[in-house]
Amino acid sequence: MASDISPVLRLEGVRKSFGIGTPAETEVLHxxxxxxxxxxxxxxxxxxGSGKSTLLNIIGLLDRPTAGRMDIEGQDTSLLDDAGQTRLRGHSIGFVFQYHHLIPAFTAAENVMMPMLVDKGWPSAAMRQRAEELLDQVGLLRWKDNLSSHMSGGQQQRVAIARALAMQPSLILADEPTGNLDTRSAEDAFQLMxxxxxxxxxxxxxxxxxxxxxxxxxxIIQIVDGRIVEGNTGLLA
Structure with a gap:
C-alpha cells in the first residue's frame, strides 16, 4: 500500500519515442x-511541440513511457497491466480538458456521475448525492437537472471540474482548462480549481x-525540447 507521505507523482528518467525500429524513430521526451x-x-x-501533450498522456496513464519509471501515489505503474492502470487512473487521477467533453444529452448531475458509473457499473442514490454535493461546491446545484447542452461555456467547465472530482482523486490534470473561455469565465474556473x-x-x-x-x-514547470527546465521563472518576466 502506498504511504500517505509519498509524492502523488514521481517520474524518473522517463523517455518516450515514437516509430521505434523504423527510420522515422523519434524520441520526444528525453x-x-x-x-x-x-x-x-x-x-x-x-x-x-515541446512534449507537453506526450508528457500529460503518460502521467494520465493514457500512454506508456519507452523507458524510465513513473510512480503514482507510491505505485510503480510499470508493474500494472492495462486493467490495473485503468483502475489506478479511475481512482487517482481526474481530468479537465479545454473542451469539457460533457455528454450533451445528460444533465449536469448525470455528467458528474459518469466516473462513478464507470467504476461501479450501475447508478445508486449515493452517486446522485455525491454528484449534487459536487455541483453545490462549484455553485451549480440549482442547475443539476439542466442538460449540459443548455448551459454556458463557463458553467459547462464547472461541471467538468465537478466531474473530475467525483472519485476524490489525489491528482487532477488540467489541459488548457481556460483556453476556450472568455476572460471572466476563465478567471472563475481558475479560482474554483x-x-x-x-x-x-x-x-x-x-x-x-x-x-x-x-x-x-x-x-511553474517548463518543458523545452522534451526536457524539464524547472524553476526558471525569468522566462516569464
Whole structure:
C-alpha cells in the first residue's frame, strides 16, 4: 500500500519515442525527472511541440513511457497491466480538458456521475448525492437537472471540474482548462480549481499557454525540447 507521505507523482528518467525500429524513430521526451507533492498547484508550460501533450498522456496513464519509471501515489505503474492502470487512473487521477467533453444529452448531475458509473457499473442514490454535493461546491446545484447542452461555456467547465472530482482523486490534470473561455469565465474556473486545491489538498498540474494564469500557481514547470527546465521563472518576466 502506498504511504500517505509519498509524492502523488514521481517520474524518473522517463523517455518516450515514437516509430521505434523504423527510420522515422523519434524520441520526444528525453529523461524527464519530476516530483509532484500532495496538494501542489503547478503549471506546466512550454512551446508547441515541446512534449507537453506526450508528457500529460503518460502521467494520465493514457500512454506508456519507452523507458524510465513513473510512480503514482507510491505505485510503480510499470508493474500494472492495462486493467490495473485503468483502475489506478479511475481512482487517482481526474481530468479537465479545454473542451469539457460533457455528454450533451445528460444533465449536469448525470455528467458528474459518469466516473462513478464507470467504476461501479450501475447508478445508486449515493452517486446522485455525491454528484449534487459536487455541483453545490462549484455553485451549480440549482442547475443539476439542466442538460449540459443548455448551459454556458463557463458553467459547462464547472461541471467538468465537478466531474473530475467525483472519485476524490489525489491528482487532477488540467489541459488548457481556460483556453476556450472568455476572460471572466476563465478567471472563475481558475479560482474554483485553486479553492478545491486549498480546501481538499488535491494536487493540480495545469497545462497552459496563459502566462498570467501560470504566474498565479505555486510552481511553474517548463518543458523545452522534451526536457524539464524547472524553476526558471525569468522566462516569464
Amino acid at each position: 529523461g524527464v525527472d519530476l516530483v509532484l507533492e500532495r496538494g501542489e498547484f503547478c503549471a506546466l508550460i512550454g512551446p508547441s 485553486r479553492r478545491v486545491n486549498r480546501e481538499q489538498k488535491t494536487a493540480f498540474l495545469i497545462v497552459t499557454h496563459n502566462l498570467d494564469l501560470a504566474r498565479q500557481t505555486d510552481r
